[in-house]
Amino acid sequence: MSDQIIIFDTTLRDGEQSPGASMTLDEKVQIATLLDEMGVDVIEAGFPIASEGDFEAVSEIARQVETSVIAGLARAIPADIDRAGEAVRHARRPRIHTFVSTSPIHLEHQMKKNQDEVLEIINATVRQARNLCDDIEWSAMDATRTPLDYLAKCVEVAIRAGATTINLPDTVGYCVPAEYKAMFEYVRANVPDADKAVFSVHCHNDLGLAVANSLAGVEGGARQVECTINGLGERAGNAALEEIVMAVRTRADVLPYTTRVDTTQLTRASKLVAVASGFTVQYNKAIVGKNAFAHESGIHQDGMLKHAETYEIMRPEDVGVRATSLVMGKHSGRHAFKEKLAELGYELGGNALQEAFRRFKDLADRKKHVYDEDIEALIEDHITEDAESAKVMSLTVIAGTGGPQKAILVMDVNGRHVTEEATGSGPVDAVFNAVKKILPHEAKLSLYQVHAVTEGTDAQAEVSVRLEQGGRIESGRGADVDTLVASAKAYVAAVNKLMARRRQHAQAVNAA
Template sequence: MALNHPSFGSIAPDRVIVFDTTLRDGEQSPGFSMNLEEKIRMAEALADLGVDVMEAGFPIASTGDFDSVHSIAEKFGKDGPVVCGLARSADGDILRAAEAIRPAARKRIHTFISTSDLHMRVKLRMSPEEVLAAVVRSVSLARQYTDDVEWSAEDGSRTDMDFLCRCVEAAIKAGATTINIPDTVGYALPEDMHRIFRTVRERVPGSDTVIFSTHNHDDLGLAVANTLAAVQAGARQVECTINGIGERAGNASLEEIAMAVRTRGPAIARTTGIQTPNILRTSRLLATITGFDVQPNKAIVGRNAFAHESGIHQDGVLKDASTYEIMTPESVGWTTNSLVLGKHSGRAAFRDKLKALGYEIGDNALNDAFRRFKDLADRKKVVYDEDVVALVDDEVVRQNDRIKLVALTVTSGLHTRPMATCTLEVDGEAREGMAVGDGAVDACFNAIRSAWPHEVALKLYAVQSVTGGTDAQARVTVRFEEGGKLVDGQGADTDTVVASARAYVHALNKLLVKRERTAPAAMTAA
């Protein structure tokens, strides 16, 4: 049955609304953080991907979160996505969210409160009747600032069914236009989610006038399965993130949901507005911004997703790709020919390649990226798409960093104590450092600490090659811990020590973002 919605008008019976929460729930992942410029760039990519609703942040959480939501709200017109701000049931949260989304052409307030016996007793210390009153009050207040209000029952999958139905009915009567029943802790099985949505929709008056939404966490690896089960039980909105990032084990993965709907169309009988050829570049952008790569065997966007090593598989694919590929690599943005440029390639060819890879960058950024490309081409026999992606992301994403690596010299060898000198630019001021270490990388890191003193615990140092060959670029990942906060950084270069320094400085910039954010108590959300 078609539904009328204040933000979308008439919604076709088979249309599923994609609600992306990469910028909110996703950014709460341990080690993940984004500054304002990075969030805006990610928001633009999500809009190009075709998401319907973009949860831009939790405005009450910090000044940075408020500014991010407000800036994103200013960015999109009526043809863009709905911009959503999250709020607890407290009046202050809702007023702050309302102010943050105020400039948006299409805007939503998403308010939530826990409804399970465990959460009400232990976390909220509220009675069921008090929670029910909070539902009505919060939704009613939110409706004063926008016609598009979503209400969520945090820990909904573990909530008593009778009480859940009472809360949903109260939210609908108070003016909620979307009802979200999340599996907040990733506990449910697909049959649980199907039963919950079917039961609520059958029992609650007015259910046919609102959109039901599903938000699933991946603690048992069932987030996507639970999402699809809810859709088949009548949910019309799916809440998800790029690469499945999110708290603990993460959220349902947008790319997996979108491709499941597209690939199994007759079985699921639903459609989305996702522009699937943009999936891979959106995934890669997020990985670069957060400094956290997806695992090689990740569905859809992992580098092995369309790789075939078994002789039997290779033989079948050569005869007909559909023997072992249920979707084409091109359908999600992979290219079949990644051998592209060399040292004789010019600026026009480089710009064309960037466009083919999904990059639209300004002249200044293009000049910087082209300079690094020519330098890379002088050191490598062949430059692959993966090399171009690594260097451009490293250049473009880092251009607004407060700390920049300007120069680095390292001496190392057999029977020689490694020594490093470096120059950093910190908020426009040059700082120099010198140090020795147990190895070239250790000396490099010590020199950076000498130039800009800080104390962090290095929890992870990992190196992988971007492509094959001894001249391949190294991609280095580092993880810091400071005061319980985790941040990841990445860097790429044909010199592993330089890549390590880039990764270290990237992590430092992430740490500065973390330091600026102060979260309110009990900030857990659906």
């Protein structure tokens, strides 16, 4: 059997399903593009029947992604399967992933069906899917609480009906590794055509065992691992992609498998998903946590200086961690700035470069040390502002114990300067109220988050804001050494996106 593990990423489906983690279409496409570039084999892009937005995301990703297989999820319902088939239709390599519950507790309480009826459903739905697409994954929901002989029967029916991948998930995060491995061994030994399908693991982390279980399933013969960036996912999350990939790579001596994933992209992927989902990564998270490679204790530091391998089992650069380097200050010239941009992967010409340089100088005046991360924040902040949108020109805030806090905001709206004043309970509230006076809207604020781009009290603040209006979610980001200015920029960026969406919609209605 091949020892290459197929990495199946479900950040955009299982991950996005976790309460509060919903992402915009742009963010999803950006994440899928990066996953494709880094060598993820299969991207589960969404659950097309769940909503119009999900359908749109899956079909857009299917159109844009070059190499990865694009999967759409469907329940064992004909309309679901048709919708999933339609969403992945334009993918270079489409997959329909359909699932049904198999455990007695689900059959009795959720499905209200007996075992024979479920076998019939598996047969019919897998055949329907197979008529739409050659690559079919079938999942036995709650497999780990299903009697083994019945589970084997279900798998046999699914393979006979045309399933090419068989996923046996630990849906409720209940299994322990030895048990999970034994389940795969049993099913593979007792299903006649087991070698006609690839077996897959899908583990939840309710007991903190998702990665351990996934690796045990691989030892039991599974060759696909379903996982998510940062372990994002419902409840305690899914198995973390970065942990699976680095465990296999670091312990090749006892885990003789390979993946196609370029590990130097793991940190980038982690940051992108953290920002898009609004779920920050805990400091002590394995592989991608801020402290994952920080050796603080005296004994460790001494050992590290003498020979890194005394305490380091992985090198930070292997997962794409760059040492924070002091790059430039207020005396750096345009040429050095342009070179730095190229090194960070940005190609700006003409006016965009001019404008970016002006912003850099402005930042260097206010902040002593300008790091790579500062420049990245500055550029990304700039990229999100398009020409016709409203911009923050200046902001004055009166804050402190006295209250009510007051904001005086000047904005450029279509070339016209508008000034408004507002109060609020707290300075952020006052700033947002001032924005609302200039750009009236009904959207509800569903997330407000501040991160420091680097260390120190003069660090730039990066603010993420998420707004919700009529089921639509738009997020905005803003960076500045002043947290309140960053907040205003982030909020305005999100409102700009809402308004752009409204304009597009109005145009579509007029055209129709």
